[in-house]
Amino acid sequence: MFTLYEFASSGNCYKLRLAMAQLDIPFQRIEKDITRGETRSAEFLAINPNGRIPVLVTPDNRVLPESSAALWYLARDSKLMPEDPFQQAQVLQWMFFEQYNHEPNIATSRYWIHVLGEQEKYAEALAEKQQKGHDALAVMETHLSDRDFFVGRDYSIADIALYAYTHVAGQGGFSLDAYPAIRGWLERVERQPGYVAMEA
Amino acid sequence: MFTLYEFASSGNCYKLRLAMAQLDIPFQRIEKDITRGETRSAEFLAINPNGRIPVLVTPDNRVLPESSAALWYLARDSKLMPEDPFQQAQVLQWMFFEQYNHEPNIATSRYWIHVLGEQEKYAEALAEKQQKGHDALAVMETHLSDRDFFVGRDYSIADIALYAYTHVAGQGGFSLDAYPAIRGWLERVERQPGYVAMEA
Structure with a gap:
């Protein structure tokens, strides 16, 4: 299953939740409160050295920061991406x-x-x-x-x-x-x- | 032939010149001096309503703003893009x-x-x-x-x-x-x- 490191009120994270809902992709959520510095902890910086959410983790454990790159990865070859x-x-x-x-x-x-x-x-x-x-x-x-x-x-x-x-x-x-x-x-x-x- | 609307000292425009040189893609250049407001003229805003360079125009006259999107378009299926x-x-x-x-x-x-x-x-x-x-x-x-x-x-x-x-x-x-x-x-x-x- 995909894992989404996210902060619920972030629109950048919502983009991925919306796309995964529309593509019927199951995922689990791990909340990181950016207002408490939880994305700047040593533990999180080991996941994303840029210290930002969202981070998408694939079922085979590959880590993808940047909401737009993750959107592209999820939606390629889907109804949410044009063919041309x-x-x-x-x-x-x-x-x-x-x-x-x-x-x-x-x-x-x-x-x-x-x-x-x-x-x-x-x-x-x-x-x-x-x-x-x-x-x-x-x-x-x-x-x-x-x-x-x-x-x-x-x-x-x-x-x-x-x-x-x-x-x-x-x-x-x-x-x-x-x-x-x-x-x-x-x-x-x-x-x-x-x-x-x-x-x- | 491709056309590149650009400003010579812009790194965003240089990205496209470098990629096209390395991919042997011929192109013509049209200089727009951003320090003189030449990308905010009515003529240029008709090309890119966002008023920014670079803009890549394809041989069949399709217009693509945003350096990174144009880089992706030029490099897809090339040696400058991984296959995975x-x-x-x-x-x-x-x-x-x-x-x-x-x-x-x-x-x-x-x-x-x-x-x-x-x-x-x-x-x-x-x-x-x-x-x-x-x-x-x-x-x-x-x-x-x-x-x-x-x-x-x-x-x-x-x-x-x-x-x-x-x-x-x-x-x-x-x-x-x-x-x-x-x-x-x-x-x-x-x-x-x-x-x-x-x-x-």
Whole structure:
């Protein structure tokens, strides 16, 4: 069975839980509380020297950090991955966009406000992230204005990767009021077979 | 023929030039000076709404932003990609690590200091990026302590992705003196067939 080292309120970990639910892949969960430094212990650094969750461990005990790499591994040759190689590259394009332009702004703001409850402590940094986060949302809004999902015609791990922190953007101080195409897409994602909600 | 929209002193663009040189893929280059806002023009935003280089355009005119996605597309089924699916996921693991933990610290510092020449203007932000950049280098040093390349036994696009900004880390104020395993790996990368140097 797969093992997922994770933190329940992390969107990066939720991406893998959602994909495994939709692919009917059984897995066990091991919680590591990042707010208590549990991913920086000597024991955990032996699993992932980068000290981050999620980490996916395969049934034959191979260890894979990085949520997007683990998503790709789980979804390759599945209904969550297009068959065409160029569309596969576009899936990666949006997953790299998510990790570079979206997550460091929207997820980090959500972490400070919603998970740590330290909005005032991080007020200055939060203000800096507003513009960059909205820039990322605007790129998504434009792209979704004439299509149902991010790549091709079908739901894929590109949608899972972007859904995880977009649907809780409000918890990071990002209103989605100005993004009707994004809101329609969130509803389409939530109607996919096997959809499971985030937990925290 | 492939077309590469790029900025010559960008390491993200160099990754694609190096891979295409090593894969004997002919391409034409179109320079966009990011210091003059040339990737934020209406003309360029029609090519990449995210306003960033590189953008790879295929011979049949399909457009692919994101350096790492383009690297994956060019290198799939080539000598620069391992055959084993788990190792392919590990290649992506290191490419996502590069874009999340390495590039935003080391490349951004290099951009402020070396490309823009504005070290004093960005002094405070540069100081913040020192620790995170060295954290990323330390993860690389540990990983390379008992292997020649990042994934499996062979040189791959994971090495290209990490080489681009590591070999010019000094231009961003990051000394590699404390990282002998990284320095040995840089030399191995530079001995690979078809290696071409960065230009600026």
